[in-house]
Amino acid sequence: MRRRPVRRHERQGAAAPTAAAVPDRRRARLRDPVRLLRAAHPGGRPAGPARTAALTVPPARVPLGVLDRVLLREAARAPHESYLHIGGAVVLTGTPPTAAELGGLVTAAVRRVPVLTYRLGGRWPRAWWEPDPGFDPAEHVEVVDAEPGEDAHRAVTRAVATRPLRRDRPLWGLLLVRGCADGYALCYRAHHAFQDGVAAGRTAAALLGASRLPAPRPVEPGPPVAAVTKGVPDLLRLARRAGRLPEQPTGPRDPHLVRLDADLFGGAGATVFQVVLAALATALHDWGPGPGPGPVPRRGLGAVVPVSVHPAGSCLGNRVVLIPVDLPAAEPAACLARVVAQTRLPRLARCRAARGLVDRMPLWTARLVAAVLRWAWRGRIAVTAVRAGAALPGEVFPVPPMVPPLGGLVAVVHGGSGVVVSLEFPGRRDVDELGRLLHRAVVDLGRLDPGRADTSRFDLGRPAGPGGSAAR
The missing domain is CATH 3.30.559.10 (Chloramphenicol acetyltransferase-like domain)
Incomplete structure (x- = not known):
């Protein structure tokens, strides 16, 4: 049995060194603010004013x-x-x-x-x-x-x-x-x-509310280089030119809200977010030419779906991966099948790897990639979703960002008894008509036979049922 080595202060009969006696090169390791704060206040959080000073x-x-x-x-x-x-x-x-x-x-x-x-x-x-x-x-x-x-x-x-x-x-x-x-x-x-x-x-x-969040910390190192390279194909796909809208944001924002009953999503056998994506593809196909600068492309549109990969409790900085999704011009059942095929779990894993690739880039490389993406995304649609707290007493609607190269923005918030979709398409004055088409497409998808969908492949949440929702 190995004996514990005797430390120098024990041989000399002295007390263990305090933090003040630790050399500077070792003392730096002890400067963990959370650990020191808890040690100074073991009974709970410290009292005092809110100022960080x-x-x-x-x-x-x-x-x-x-x-x-x-x-x-x-x-x-x-x-x-x-x-x-x-x-x-x-x-x-x-x-x-x-x-x-x-x-x-x-x-x-x-x-x-x-x-x-x-x-x-x-x-x-x-x-x-x-x-x-x-x-x-x-x-x-x-x-x-x-x-x-x-x-x-x-x-x-x-x-x-x-x-x-x-x-x-x-x-x-x-x-x-x-x-x-x-x-x-x-x-x-x-x-x-x-x-x-x-x-x-x-x-x-x-x-x-009353919950706590940990203090912000530097981002942990990303996956190894071998895993990061798996994200290259999706990163290249993001840079591919796709069907796009002709107008760019130039003036005041004017989003339009569409309110949907959660019961409409019970029959499709898919998540709320997947149903909205498929309904959006159908609605955009039917939207067609309007009084704006030009028609919506009939071959379908390229969309970008941002998904956050923040670790649990992390809340500082932007930790988003981007998933390229094609919104096909097809009938509702085919649209849903193709959307589901593009939002599977392995796909999200590859996009997480692409996020690791971005984290490893030097800043000058990231600026070059951003310039390429600005060119590729001109006129694309961003579609994002977030789950609201079920206990909130009123209607919740999103305040989404509109990055300039994008031609349209769709943000979905769901929780409680309803789903709220924000539609923003600069240059088009008939966005309310797109909202009516989206509502009709969601109703049509809700009438599909759930058995026609492969729910084992669904990502971005559990399959939605009556009175529930599952998008992120």
């Missing part, structure tokens, strides 16, 4: 990811800074809270949700995420009034477009819109470089 040990800096840097540059190309905002809003009734009450909510949440205090630090290109030493909750709460007769969705869209996020503060905000025709709206929004959809959803849920 009150923390005895400042959290470490977090390097910007490659996609964070690319999106910060893309924001400068957009017609307005708000094109790169992402988040969601809930419509409520009753007496709205005051600005002071919302400020108190943020103050109480900061120690549970430390990502709220992180801002851009350093100078470009050597920038990073770091805690804001002068964090003030009041600077992240805004209260605006809707115009007479304005509904919550239009009022939130207008308010977001006229209120940029300050670069010298954490890139998020809590927006209260009062006096809407359907109540009042509470909107959480963040810069798309600061958070992707999953990260923004987790943060908003923790901010408005």
